[in-house]
Amino acid sequence: MGISAAAVWTVIFTRARGFDMPADFRISYRKRFMDSVSALGSRLLYQVNFTGFTLILIFKAFIQMRHAFFKRREIVKQMYVSGVKSMVVCGIVALLGGMIFSLQIGLQLKTYGQSDFVPTMIINVMNKELGALLTGIILTAFSGAAMAAEVGTMKVSEEIDALEMMSINPVRYLVMPRMAAMMLMMPALTVYTVILGVSGAAVICYFQLGMSMEAYFRRIVESIWFKDMYVCMLKSLVFAVIISSISCANGLKAANGALGVGHATRVAVVSSLLMILISGYFITSLFYGGFL
């Protein structure tokens, strides 16, 4: 379909130019044009196919959640791998993120004598956006990449085929525990990131903006809204599903040895980050853009 459309457009385009090109140049030009349209079409079809594969994988993994109790040991192991092990990185990023953010807005607001608003801004930004976003980005780099590489290596070394030969469902054995673990750890890590971000900001408010700790935390508590909290949790759950599903899907589609695993890992990280940003925008827009 794509190729024939390309051929028609090539003929129209070359005739519309109003001069005769050498025959071999015309053929070469037409062929190159058709090849690029064909390649674009193939790429588009692959993306549509892959998106469908990922959505079906999410659906299958949710169905397999009924076996979560039987796979509890694997889920706990994955919670440790994808959650506990990334606590140090999450903590450092959250603490420094909170410090940098409060320093920037604190210095600006201080010039207008409005530094009292720093705690309100910090808790709002951390709860509404940065908490889930920072955690999502860290877990994508830390756990998503590891998931894609691990599943991809299993795929290219025939371990997934071996599971199928043993009539073991790879979604139940590999994907479901990783997704369940991520869905359990992501909200917990998001709360942890928010707390550390707010704590980092507290240090700056105390030492550089001259605010007392009591006043800072009083303003924080006053500015916590239930809606912000549940939107934050919803985002973290959505991000968890995105990271685990995209990473596992890329791993399961890996081919061509170590090169293929590297490619799958890279695509998994980039796609997860993009999808986190896109879904983050839509959730924010849904809850704070006047829809709900």
Place this chain on the structure above:
Amino acid sequence: MIELVNVHKSFNNKKILDSVSIKIEKGETFVIIGQSGVGKTTILRHIAGFFDPDHGDVFIEAERMNGADPAKKSRLRERMGFLFQSGALINWLTVRENVALPLAEHRLGSISEINRIVDEKLELLQLLDSGDKMPADISGGMKKRAGLARAIVRNPSIILYDEPTSGLDPVMSARISDMIIRMKSELGVTSVVVTHDMVSAYNIADRIAMLYNGSIIECGTPEQIRGSSSPIVRQFVEGSLIGPIEV
């Protein structure tokens, strides 16, 4: 019994299997030989249900594998064991856990029963002392034996072997060949072996088929293959550079 009827398969417009028909009797050890990349493993993967033929049919004990739904394929695979080229052991499980995996995942027995069966299989494959080792800590030959122990742990009636002796020294190759013969004599399984190790092929086979350009060009007992008049078969089994096979 395994039967492939007029199987055709192409990948990216390249014909790999061209009208392959094979009938393997129950309890037989059937060896497929041929050059690398000629489509031997593709035949095994058709039997295992990983690939469906473009044309033709694959029957496992009179039940059609191609076109079957995942549940039926899974049920048919329960009758089969597959020894992958690399062993395909799950790398975060010990040898013992790998062998126990099919039983544990399908909850086929209590822990003590599973342990007893696993011990039995590890002993058969002379791996009892290496049960607690990780796949990364054992040799290539041990990986293959562990893979074989896992393949037979559910007492399958069919075992598929993908290059069981590749990358092994001659002594270890002989040991693996001996294991394959023991699987037949002690468990009475039907075996399909893909290999280019002719020493092993002559030792283990009831029949040998040569795959060339996507087709079975000769099929017979090891003696018939040894005495084949086909220049292609002769060149391959003798490992000669001179002949119709282009290197």
